[in-house]
Amino acid sequence: MKLDSFIHFTKVDLMPGVPLYVYAIKGKDYSILIDTGIKAMKAPVLDLCNEVKPVKNVLITHAHADHIGCNKSVKEMTGAQFFAAGALPWIEDLELHYREFCIPGEHLPDSPQQRDEITGLMDGAVHVDAVISEGITFRPSPEIELTTLALPGHKLEEVGFLEKNSHTLFMGDVLLAIAAPFFHGFQTARGFRNTLNRIEDFIEDGSIKRILAAHHPPLEKGQAKEAIRNSIHFLNEVEEAVISSANNVEFHVLWKDVCQKLNRQLEFRGYAMLEVQVEELIEDKKLGKENGKIFRV
Numbered sequence: 001m002k003l004d005s006f007i008h009f010t011k012v013d014l015m016p017g018v019p020l021y022v023y024a025i026k027g028k029d030y031s032i033l034i035d036t037g038i039k040a041m042k043a044p045v046l047d048l049c050n051e052v053k054p055v056k057n058v059l060i061t062h063a064h065a066d067h068i069g070c071n072k073s074v075k076e077m078t079g080a081q082f083f084a085a086g087a088l089p090w091i092e093d094l095e096l097h098y099r100e101f102c103i104p105g106e107h108l109p110d111s112p113q114q115r116d117e118i119t120g121l122m123d124g125a126v127h128v129d130a131v132i133s134e135g136i137t138f139r140p141s142p143e144i145e146l147t148t149l150a151l152p153g154h155k156l157e158e159v160g161f162l163e164k165n166s167h168t169l170f171m172g173d174v175l176l177a178i179a180a181p182f183f184h185g186f187q188t189a190r191g192f193r194n195t196l197n198r199i200e201d202f203i204e205d206g207s208i209k210r211i212l213a214a215h216h217p218p219l220e221k222g223q224a225k226e227a228i229r230n231s232i233h234f235l236n237e238v239e240e241a242v243i244s245s246a247n248n249v250e251f252h253v254l255w256k257d258v259c260q261k262l263n264r265q266l267e268f269r270g271y272a273m274l275e276v277q278v279e280e281l282i283e284d285k286k287l288g289k290e291n292g293k294i295f296r297v
Helices: 039-051 071-078 088-092 094-102 112-119 189-204 221-245 251-261 268-283
Strands: 007-015 018-026 031-034 055-059 081-084 137-141 144-150 159-163 168-171 210-213 247-249 287-290 293-296
Touching: 007 039, 018 039, 018 210, 031 039, 031 137, 039 071, 055 071, 055 137, 081 088, 088 094, 094 112, 189 221, 189 268, 210 221, 221 251, 221 268, 247 251, 251 268, 268 287
Parallel strands: 031 055, 055 081, 168 210
Antiparallel strands: 007 018, 018 031, 137 144, 144 159, 159 168, 247 293, 287 293
16 A cells, blocks of 8 residues: 555554554665564565565564564565664564563463464564664665664664655654553653654654654654653653552562553563663662562652
């Protein structure tokens, strides 16, 4: 499907209120695919690659399963080079990806169902050809200039891509899928706030006029600012819930209490996110920890 003269896309609905978009940029010299979706999207993603061929580059916004799910199929079909900003082992070793993402342990038991759910989103590992960082630019046409932006928050090494001439920002999960029943969380709350503020500044100065995010429909300026406000509201809710639950309790008790307060499933994404939030609040001297118990300061 075509969004405009050079942007093509495909999408699925992962769950109510949570779409997943995969975008391609068609240039005169070559084309670029941004993320590869999930394994169940193989046919439409390969159709998208065929629609804009030749695909020379695949740019990974971040190494979560729903953004790298058709990597192997795309690589086999196009021979494209893969670029990512970090977490390369999660792209190149899916067993390691599962263990470090799902963190099975005492409070997060492993199961064949969970393993199938997560690993079943991906069709195979691929080698990452090059690491990208802030400022790296791709030019599939003389009039298309796609510059890498570092957008840490949801994932520490997450990146987006700003097309200068159309003022379009392509991004992964910086704008969260808040409608999900689990915590679609972060690896740094502090960094997430900085990233959201940076994007809003770009909108205000005219550098960004449209955002194409993985879990949102295309967002014009006003819609993008509203989505940013919603993500900041989510961050505030999480911080407030963590502080109010810090009643001299062990972490797993706090985790369960926060999930209940914010009506989220008890699972690994929320567990990892809340560990980060607690650590940052301790650094900010809003919480303390002694003998394994977390308390308000």
